[in-house]
Amino acid sequence: MRYPEILAIRSAPASVDYDEKDAILYALSLGAAAEPDDPAGLAFVYEKGLLTLPTFPAILARGSGPIIEEGGLDYLRIVHGEQRLRLLRPLPPRGRLVSQARCLGVVDKGADKGALVNIEDTISDAETGEPYATVILTLFCRGDGGFGGPAEGGLPIHEVPDRAPDLELALPTRPDQALLYRLNGDTNPLHADPETAVRAGFERPILHGLCTYGIAARAILRAYGENRPDRIAAFDVRFASPVYPGETIVTRMWKDGAVVSFDCVVAERGVTVIRNGRCELRA
Amino acid sequence: MRYPEILAIRSAPASVDYDEKDAILYALSLGAAAEPDDPAGLAFVYEKGLLTLPTFPAILARGSGPIIEEGGLDYLRIVHGEQRLRLLRPLPPRGRLVSQARCLGVVDKGADKGALVNIEDTISDAETGEPYATVILTLFCRGDGGFGGPAEGGLPIHEVPDRAPDLELALPTRPDQALLYRLNGDTNPLHADPETAVRAGFERPILHGLCTYGIAARAILRAYGENRPDRIAAFDVRFASPVYPGETIVTRMWKDGAVVSFDCVVAERGVTVIRNGRCELRA
Numbered sequence: 409m410r411y412p413e414i415l416a417i418r419s420a421p422a423s424v425d426y427d428e429k430d431a432i433l434y435a436l437s438l439g440a441a442a443e444p445d446d447p448a449g450l451a452f453v454y455e456k457g458l459l460t461l462p463t464f465p466a467i468l469a470r471g472s473g474p475i476i477e478e479g480g481l482d483y484l485r486i487v488h489g490e491q492r493l494r495l496l497r498p499l500p501p502r503g504r505l506v507s508q509a510r511c512l513g514v515v516d517k518g519a520d521k522g523a524l525v526n527i528e529d530t531i532s533d534a535e536t537g538e539p540y541a542t543v544i545l546t547l548f549c550r551g552d553g554g555f556g557g558p559a560e561g562g563l564p565i566h567e568v569p570d571r572a573p574d575l576e577l578a579l580p581t582r583p584d585q586a587l588l589y590r591l592n593g594d595t596n597p598l599h600a601d602p603e604t605a606v607r608a609g610f611e612r613p614i615l616h617g618l619c620t621y622g623i624a625a626r627a628i629l630r631a632y633g634e635n636r637p638d639r640i641a642a643f644d645v646r647f648a649s650p651v652y653p654g655e656t657i658v659t660r661m662w663k664d665g666a667v668v669s670f671d672c673v674v675a676e677r678g679v680t681v682i683r684n685g686r687c688e689l690r691a
Numbered sequence: 692m693r694y695p696e697i698l699a700i701r702s703a704p705a706s707v708d709y710d711e712k713d714a715i716l717y718a719l720s721l722g723a724a725a726e727p728d729d730p731a732g733l734a735f736v737y738e739k740g741l742l743t744l745p746t747f748p749a750i751l752a753r754g755s756g757p758i759i760e761e762g763g764l765d766y767l768r769i770v771h772g773e774q775r776l777r778l779l780r781p782l783p784p785r786g787r788l789v790s791q792a793r794c795l796g797v798v799d800k801g802a803d804k805g806a807l808v809n810i811e812d813t814i815s816d817a818e819t820g821e822p823y824a825t826v827i828l829t830l831f832c833r834g835d836g837g838f839g840g841p842a843e844g845g846l847p848i849h850e851v852p853d854r855a856p857d858l859e860l861a862l863p864t865r866p867d868q869a870l871l872y873r874l875n876g877d878t879n880p881l882h883a884d885p886e887t888a889v890r891a892g893f894e895r896p897i898l899h900g901l902c903t904y905g906i907a908a909r910a911i912l913r914a915y916g917e918n919r920p921d922r923i924a925a926f927d928v929r930f931a932s933p934v935y936p937g938e939t940i941v942t943r944m945w946k947d948g949a950v951v952s953f954d955c956v957v958a959e960r961g962v963t964v965i966r967n968g969r970c971e972l973r974a
Binding site for chain 1: 738
């Protein structure tokens with residue numbers, strides 16, 4: 409890691425064009441029409457009156473790559489640790505965006521453990537400059553600890569309540585879920601190639617963390633947001649373990665005022681895959 | 692219909708660019724990785740060593756629209772009757788093609804019945820000019836009969852044998868199959884919008900005929916072609932009735948030498964959806 413230079417890096421503004429096909433592919437790759445009786449109906453999957461899912465900005469953010477590269481991070485040893493979203497307003501079904509990222513801060517966990525690097529990517533309208541969303545990534549950089557930075561700090565971690573969940577919603581994934589999700593742009597072979605997956609220590613190819621993230625958001629949007637994407641103001645998670653395509657993701661929710669705390673468990677294995685979830689609802 | 696002028700129409704050569712993402716989306720939209728134990732493995736859905744499905748040219752043919760328009764056909768009353776393919780060699784996983792169509796011939800069934808219009812679209816390499824495939828459409832033009840053309844002719848119809856099928860293979864479709872298939876380019880609302888479907892006389896949105904076509908080809912490719920796309924030399928069908936997304940398509944096959952006769956039946960309703968199927972195998 410190039411420290412403290414990394415703290416001053418701004419990625420070059422990246423232009424991002426997308427259209428209805430991208431928005432629909434994203435929704436279908438999260439299973440948005442997999443159940444014939446999905447209460448969202450065609451809202452996210454048909455161009456007439458098309459709405460975009462609240463987590464759509466997560467796949468349109470383009471700035472973290474340049475920060476990783478210019479910041480001198482050891483790319484091959486990075487684990488995607490946390491994902492946050494501040495959504496000012498849902499994206500329109502087509503548009504031209506600008507994505508620009510900066511390093512929000514770093515934490516030095518020591519040479520044997522690694523570093524935490526927080527990157528904030530702002531997604532704005534290319535024409536008006538008005539922001540739509542901020543996407544915040546926390547990278548756990550296992551190869552970058554011991555760089556002499558602060559040992560404390562980082563972003564606050566939300567704790568879910570101690571009581572039993574108020575609501576649980578199970579959403580299935582399919583054997584080809586990761587293969588479809590890859591078409592959104594993250595073509596890391598870890599999500600398709602059995603050999604790569606085994607070399608990385610997994611039984612078989614794993615689902616993208618951001619796919620699980622989007623599925624959790626679909627669950628909360630249905631349970632507490634009437635499937636209206638403008639109801640979601642923030643959506644933050646910590647990734648705990650991967651999902652294998654074909655497994656069922658159970659989102660467990662606790663609602664306290666405008667905040668829905670949540671985590672996600674794989675029904676088949678009882679493993680927690682998302683922890684410390686926090687969704688902020690807008691009235 | 693502008694007759695006999697239609698017989699002389701050649702569509703302007705259309706340039707068609709496609710890449711691995713298009714080929715993989717096409718395969719996934721035919722359910723090519725829906726079953727975790729599909730014997731084709733990742734052959735059609737992962738960019739490493741990617742092969743394209745033999746029916747892929749069917750969605751890259753661009754010439755029939757201009758023939759329909761310049762030929763003065765009543766677009767709204769056209770039914771897609773038959774589909775044929777001559778495959779010289781499978782398409783590479785990315786490329787630039789030229790699609791050019793001509794009217795092969797017309798049959799006048801009378802003013803009360805309509806017209807049959809055969810359109811042949813040749814798909815060639817844009818650089819070398821070498822053809823990959825010929826895609827032949829038969830349109831049943833219900834609004835164009837009685838134009839004074841020949842009452843007989845047209846393309847030969849293959850009859851399947853009288854004996855019990857040699858082999859049957861059931862392939863499932865999913866509730867969102869048509870929504871995904873639409874992303875290949877045919878965004879007719881008939882395949883997504885319940886109101887449009889009901890107005891057209893269907894219970895709900897129907898699967899694209901070419902999706903059923905591609906699924907039938909996957910069945911034969913698996914049963915008799917070792918999942919090697921170069922084994923398919925020709926693939927011809929007559930569409931009999933639509934499939935509803937979520938239904939199971941049973942392909943019934945009869946093999947006689949290099950020819951596999953086939954039809955397709957929806958398991959849930961016992962309705963024949965493809966008739967007069969003929970697949971020619973290459974050694």
